[in-house]
Amino acid sequence: MSLLLVAHGTRKRTGVTLIGSLAERVAETLDSPVHVAFVDVLGPTPSEVLQTLSDRTTLVPAFLSRGYHVSTDIPAHVAASGHPAVTVTEALGPSPQLVRVLVDRLLECGWRPGDSVVLAAAGTSDLRALSDLRRTSTLLSAVIGDRVELAYAATGEPKVADAVARLRRRGARRVVVASYLLAEGLFQDRLRLSGADAVADPLGTHPALVRLIVNRFRRARVPVAA
Template identity: 60%
Template sequence: MIDPALLLVAHGTRNPRGVEMIASLADAVSRDVGATRVAFVDVLGPSPAEVLRDSSRPTVLVPAFLASGYHVHADVPREVADSGHPAVAVTRALGPDPVLARVLLHRLSAAGWKPGDAVVLAAAGSSDPRALGDVRRAADMLSALARVAVRVGYVATGAPRVPDVVAGLRAAGARRVFVASYLLADGLFHARLADAGADGVAAPLGVHDSIVRLVAERYRSAATALLAGGPLRG
């Protein structure tokens, strides 16, 4: 029996470095589980429906999102339905997950963070309360690892904004403040963090061996259920 294909679905960005990062992640995953295609739900194409229409092969769709908001709950199911594809298993979003929390801590340390320094988790933001809840859970996971309270700040949608959280921590007596970028790829949102007034800004999650393994694990679990005729949403 042919193994299901893997479709990695991301938001999309006009920043070429962001697009390259998603492509690099897909390439790294493909070395583990086989050919991996990429689609985007916004900004640029191809769309998930376009990719799915191009193949009749059973497919596992992995949403490369760090929180489950409108794109995960509405865009992805609509794209799958519009494609008319008969066999698609959709995994849950990448985040929040303890694996991502460990990568966040690694990125923070690489940016100069030391135990005891204040931390702001910077997320894109969303108008969907489910996504905001996911971001808070991600902050709690990072807090448990870093052993310091982690505040949440938003870059694009929602409040408080990252610079305001940084300023608030300084006003409360924090000597050094670092921003953990809860963004998958480089782009406009990450670039804005340089002006947040922090002592350091960690790199985006990016292509990391642990994230590659996380995507592969999501794929394998859903692929097993798909081949066994199990539920098509995991």
């Protein structure tokens, strides 16, 4: 059985290193190599990696919500590879495990009950992904006991800085941004310039995120025909 972790891809070295680190930690837990591929910006692509694998393969999309890359790009790569036995799991989010990571990151950056919180995602125009992001916002609201505002670093409205400003106009004393990003990079830089009182670090290599990926590999069931 081969294992393949597929991420978006970035020109930022920190983002590429993060995916490699996640793969290494998952491999240590499963005692099996984890290959890495990217659907955009850089290679290798999923189809290129799959063409080098001859045995049954499980593919985990390292995405925080469903969207075009998960629903269209990855199946297209599987089909193009000609690989006869690929199992594609669900994306990483939405999930309670990711919400636990968000809460830990909030606590680390100094969030305390009563602070207003903005959940900051990269952004998307995909309706499925938007639904997933709203669900994550709802789950986080339930855990911290207060309404969380959803905002975006790139595609979508409101932008994070606008959401922070709006909360201040409503009388919020402290505003904290919860980063719903995997790694440091341009989008995380935008969060830190949003005017919030505190900004949580990206999800990174949090142990709960590693466990989530491990569980995706272990529980894979539904094959996607190439």
